[in-house]
Amino acid sequence: MPNRLAQATSPYLLQHADNPVDWWPWETGAFEEARRRNVPVFLSVGYSACHWCHVMAHESFEHDGTAAYMNGHFVSVKVDREERPDVDAVYMEAVQAATGQGGWPMSVFMTPDGEPFYFGTYFPPEARHGMPSFRQVLEGVHNAWTSRRDEVGEVAGKITRDLAGRELRTGDAGTPTEETQALALLQLTRDIDPASGWFKGDTKFPPSMVIEFLLRHHARAGSVAALEMAEGLCGAMARSSLYDQVGGGFHRYVLTPRTGGPLVPHFEKMLYDNALLCRVYAHLWRATGSELARRVALETADFMVRELRTAEGGFASALDADSDVGDGSGKHVEGAFYVWTPEQLREVLGDEDGRRAAELFAVTEEGTFEEGASVLQLPDGEAESSIKERLLEARARRPRPGRDDKVVAAWNGLAIAALAEVGAYFDRPDLVERATEAADLLVRLHMDDAARLARTSKDGQVGANSGVLEDYADVAEGFLALAGVTGEGVWLEFAGFLLDIVLDQFVAEGGALYDTAHDAEQLIRRPQDPTDSATPSGWTAAAGALLSYAAQTGSQAHRAAAEGALGVVKALGPRAPRFISWGLAVAEALLDGPREVAVVGPQDDAGTRELHRTALLAQAPGAVVAVGEPDGEEFPLLRDRPLVDGSAAAYVCRHFVCDAPTADASSLARKLAN
Template identity: 85%
Template sequence: MPNRLAQATSPYLLQHADNPVDWWPWDTDAFEEARRRDVPVFLSVGYSACHWCHVMAHESFEDDDTAAYMNEHFVSVKVDREERPDVDAVYMEAVQAATGQGGWPMSVFMTPDGEPFYFGTYFPPASRQGMPSFRQVLEGVRNAWTSRREEVGEVAEKITQDLSARELSTKDAGTPTDETQAMALLHLTRDMDPASGWFKGDTKFPPSMVIEFLLRHHARAGSVAALEMAEGLCGAMARSSLYDQVGGGFHRYVLTPRTGGPLVPHFEKMLYDNALLCRAYAHLWRTTGSELARRVALETADFMVRELRTGEGGFASALDADSDDGTGRHVEGAYYVWTPQQLTEVLGAEDAELAAQYFEVTEQGTFEHGASVLQLPQREGVFDAKRIEGIRERMLRSRGDRPAPGRDDKVVAAWNGLAIAALAETGAYFDRPDLVEAAVGAADLLVRLHLDEQARLARTSKDGRVGANAGVLEDYADVAEGFLALASVTGEGVWLEFAGFLLDHVLTRFVDEETGSLYDTAADAEQLIRRPQDPTDNAAPSGWSAAAGALLGYAAHTGAQPHRAAAERALGVVKALGPRVPRFIGWGLAVAEALLDGPKEVAIVGHGPDDEATTALHRTALLGRAPGAVVAVGVAGSDEFPLLTDRPLLDDTPTAYVCRNFTCDAPTTDAQRLRTALGG
């Protein structure tokens, strides 16, 4: 019989709806039940594309004996970290402080008041390699709860007090300077492995936000080193197995094998990674004209539209790492890896031999069970590009017949905001109106379904049904960022208005007026043991940095001083952390580049979207490399954007105005002069 999770909108929770564990969703009733029964709460946090979450579920949560013990001695709560990033953040901070590491599935034991006292991540069904079994952990926690309750209470209280004391303030910190940015670049240079083009370390995550900083720093400060680093990182990622060489799009991360050989990916594909990387590669093409960057940006955009777009027009969260290997076994990477025999079956002997050389597929295999991950050769020029493209298309069609990975159809507001920005800009750069239309469709869904009458934002929806969880700071910030990009690309001022509604909530509900620091949850949100607050990037920009960027962009569009002041105060944390941990505050450094450059405000006054001269100026403005520049386009006398006010045509000719802090250069009708003014 299904448990309480059967009513959830989260695909991850629904995956556990038939467990014999008597799961509760995160709500006050669960904690009241623990209080009534006088038992501890077991909190399990994960997400649908998490490989080890599935493993622990199969091993422990689907086991009748383990479930019976859990049901008798605990109230068990299951949380989708993508639906409740606030819950995840608070307890992950405790896990990392106590154990020195974190990850998912996250396993936390707490009092009925939500105070944690014992932590872990994955626990196996039987003890191994010094790791206790999950049953041993359950029994140990129960014994401590029943025989050493006072000690448990003291531990829980101490942990909660320590977490509550961790408050950040940017008061009097000042804004980042040229020295801040230069020191951050120097630190990044020391972190690079020049031989591989990656940052050092065995586990390699895509550093999307750092690449944006490097490109902006090059554009503003002329740093050749920054551009070379960005090109090296993008080249290394695009040629490796991190990138899906057949279907486009990026996997979550890659590992360096201890025995040598190619990098081994963790095969899940996340919307946020692909949105961020699509935009980064489009910006690299804008800077260098790289054909590789153009191809990767477009293929990644096409992957998102083809495989992640939902029937309602939004974008799904993720594709699983695992899939059926054709024999009934659920295997990680089965959808993506190839053997020489499979290549021959699809391509014939001659083309299979060429494909094996090009993608480095070997008889021994470079992954598991004789299969190989795909990567590109260093010397692509020796291969016939047209023939390779045909081979790739045939492989993609054939792969479509394999059992596909599961898809998490949950629409997350923040990640859709990132996708909107990426698709809008990529579509504009490469004359792909279908991509812009996809961005508009996702934006329409967010407005129609996720926004209420007070412009409060819901975190998630699924199948056209909005979730119950309130949006957090990253939702408001990333959706505003997407709307601002859409406004610049489409020339439709309504997207600027919607961004303003969201950012007004940021100012009133997420900013500490006294210190200028930001919180991840609203002041009127559910109160946890600590109000989460983290300015550092993780897999996506922190809500803190994303809010600073959107506030700064909106202020550039409108002249709104409260928004600019809030952005400047928020960037104080970049001045403190940028020189020391630049890899973890890359988007904050990128926003700081925009602040140091102005950012520039570009108004294009013309004769409408069908006029060639107007379109040429608009495209030139969008392709400008000035960090964080905002673009408004419309006809003379239009009130669509504040930047268009009192901007006349010169000699009845489409005209561009480039301003900084609302002080303008001489207007121009010449696209080349505009390009020079914006670093194009």
Template identity: 75%
Template sequence: MANRLSGSTSPYLLQHADNPVDWWPWGDEAFAQARERGVPVLLSVGYSSCHWCHVMARESFEDEATAAYLNEHFVPVKVDREERPDVDAVYMEAVQAATGQGGWPMTVFLTPAAEPFYFGTYFPPEPRQGMASFRQVLEGVHAAWRDRRAEVAEVAARVVKDLAGRSLAYGGTTPPGESELAAALLGLTREYDSVRGGFGGAPKFPPSMALEFLLRHHARTGAEGALQMAQDTCEAMARGGIYDQLGGGFARYSVDRDWLVPHFEKMLYDNALLCRVYAHLWRATGSDLARRVALETADFMVRELRTAQGGFASALDADSDRADGTHSEGAFYVWTPHELREVLGEADAALAAEHFGVTEEGTFEEGASVLRLVGGDLADAGRIASVRERLLAAREARPRPGRDDKVVAAWNGLAVAALAETGAYFERPDLVAAAVDAADLLVRVHMDEHARLARTSRDGAAGGHVGVLEDYADVAEGFLALAAVTGEGVWLDFAGLLLDSVLRHFVGEEGTLYDTADDAEALIRRPQDPTDNAAPSGWTAAAGALLSYAAYTGSATHRDAAEAALGVVGALAGRVPRFIGWGLAVAEAAVDGPREVAVVGAAGDPGFAALRRTALLGAAPGAVVAAGEPGSEEFALLADRPLVDGRAAAYVCRHFVCAAPTADAEVLAEQLG
């Protein structure tokens, strides 16, 4: 029978719609049912491309006996963490506090008042390596609820009290300055893996936000060590198996320290962030590798994640079917020497094996290898280009990984920013057009007349979940990037509307920010976290968008809010720089100004075009660019900015105090160097 998930717009929930488990979606009705029956709630949280979520579903949620026991003694609630990041954040905090670790699937047992009292992640169907089976956990929790209800209530109350009392020392209203940014650089240097690139050990995640900080710090200070760490990390990732050597795009993370074997799911947010990092690295160094990876990653997003409505889907699964019908992680991406020979013939298969590190023993499972670049020139030329094309064509005939086609507002905002900038840098108007299409969808479908955002949409219809802070901040960031690239002030206007909503509904005392709006559903704790995870936190993303908007408009209100939000970055910069990377990148912009660049001239004038391109390629941290005809009302920055001797001109300003205008693109480049 179909359960209550069958009408969901979430692909993850729909994956569970035919389970024998009588799932409920998160909501008042589920908890009312638990109160009426006098049973606890089993909260199961995951997402559609989560490998271990699929494993637990096959082992337990599709098992009739397990489902029957679960249905009898619990009200089971299934949540897509990507639709409800607020629910996920609150209960993940409890899981991590109780167990010292977290992950998905997340398994939490709640009272009918939504208070958590027992926690875990994946549970196997049979006891394994000291881990209880899922059935044992269910039986133990049921027994405790039946026989020791007062003890359970005491534990739940203590957990809720502990969560309510958790807060960071957010610092004052002063953003970090030179000393804090230098301390952050020192902290990253200490954690840097000088052999393999990146930070920390296995599993190793792409440090996209820390890389943005390093690139901005180098641009502002000239620190060669910062640039070297960014450059070496980007090269190591691009050479590794975490990067798709045939189709472009990055997997979620590497299970080892060497970037070799990835966890194969591909997320929109990772690829949007990394596309932008590599484009910025090219801007700083002119690296051919950075250019190629930025463009291939952009093309991957457009080719494989773009939806029919012009938005971008959330993710591709790690798992897919093999030719023999079995289902496994990475099946779509890995190769054996025999498969290379079948596609390429003996001579080219030998070349491919050497170039991509394919061995008879295999680097993954069952003699299969993850493709990586082994030595030699990184350029795709001659036979290697032909090899890549033929392997990619052959791979297209394999069963494809599933695609989570819901459109998440925040991640689409990140994609808009990445595609707009990459398209502008490399003169790819098709990428800019894709960014415009996605932005248009966000306005038409996700944004209402009160400038409130829906978190998700699918097939062009908004989902029922309200946007969280990261949605407002990242969409505003995308609109601001699009305003700079297109010269259309309407995108600045839309960003301003969203940021006004942030100021009205998400700001707390002393400039602190909450992840949910003041009128959102009340949970056992109002989530609030300034640290970066897989993407910039809503807190630091909002600080960045507020700062840029203030630079465009001169709004003291938005500037003050940005600086207040950055107070926490100073408190965390020296302690956990890896987890406040976007906040550090925004702080670099604040210390630098950020610079405001106004370019005036006539459309079609080569001098105007040269100045505008130079302005967009300027590396000054967080610089904002407004371009248009003299007297244009598209941007306040263009007001009272005349031509110079009848020629197109550029004005570089800080806090609206401007240097002498120039009509020379080389001089402008020096001013923005």
């Protein structure tokens, strides 16, 4: 019989709806039930594409004996971290403080008041490698709860007080300076492995925001070292197994095998990684003209549209790492959809092309992954499009990985920005149209009449959870990019609605920002984290969107908020640049102005289009673009900007103070490169 999760909209929660565990979603009723029964709460947090979440579910949550013990001694709560990033952030901070590490599935035991006292991540069904079994953990927590309640309460209270005392303030740090940026770059050069192009370490996540900082720093300060580092990182990623060499798009991360050999990916594909990397490679192409960067940007955009776009026009969250092996056994294996043997290549391509593909993609008879299969790399050269097309067609007949169809507002904002820019750069109006459709969905379904955002939707049904700071910031970022590309001022207006809520609901004293709104559900701590991880933090994303909006409108309130938020970048940038890299990228825009480009003229005019494209291709960090008729009401930048001798013209400005206009695209390019 299904449990309470059968009513959820989250694909992750629905995966657990048939567990024998009597799961509750995160709601007040769960904690009231724990008080009534006088038992602890067991909180399990994960997400649908999480491999080890699936493993623990199969081993423990689907086991009748384990479930019966959980049901008898705990109230068990299951949370999708992608739906409730606030819950995840608060308790992950406790896990990391107590254990020195974190990850998913996250396992937390807490009092009925939500105060945590015991932590972990994945627990195996039997004790191994120094780890207790999950049943041993359950029994140990139950015994502590029943026989040492006062001690448990003291631990829980201390942890909660420690968390509550961690509020961040930027104080009088001021905005980042030239020295901030130079010291951050120096630290990055120490972290890079020049031989491989990757950052040092066995686990390699795509450093999207670091590369954005490097490209912006090169453009503003002329740093050759920054550009070379960006090119090295992008080349290493695009030619490794992190990138799907057949279908485009990026996996979540790669690991360095202890026995040597190629990097091995964790095969899940996340919308946010691909949106960020799609934009990164487009910006690298803009800076260098690299054909590799152009190909990867377009293939990644096409992957997102082909495999993540939902029927409603938004973009799904993720593809699983695991899939059915396709032999009728029902067995699911990580990477089964993506790996190949030489024999499989020959079956699809024939002997000659099969051998050629094996050489290109480094597929060996011994295999580079598991059971004789190989991950695909592209160490040298380029693969013929006909080979990739035939392999993609054949792969489409394999059992596909599961897809998390949940539409997350923040990640769709990132996708909108990427698709709008890639479509504009490479003359792909279809990609701009897909970006516009996703933006329409967010306005129509995720925004209420007061412009408050819902975090998620699925199948056209909006979720119950409120948007957090990253939702407002990333959606505003997407709308601002779409406004610059399309010349449709309504997207600037919608961005303004969202950023006004940021000012009203998320700003703390001294320029700091909270991750949840002032009127959001009160947890044991109000989450507040400026550091970037797999995506820009809500804090740094808000700083970037606020700065861009101020450049488009002249709003001093939004600029002041952006500058206040960037104080943390001045403090952290020189010491930990990889964890505040989007903040460093935003700081490059602040140091450059950012530049404001007003292109006036009829949109169907060739001169207008050429000036508009030139402005969009400018490398000036964080430059904003407004295009439309002279004195257009939708964009404040267009006011009092006349044509030049009856022809389309472009004005390059800072703080709404403009240079002399030009009607020549080459002259505009020079102005923006200066």
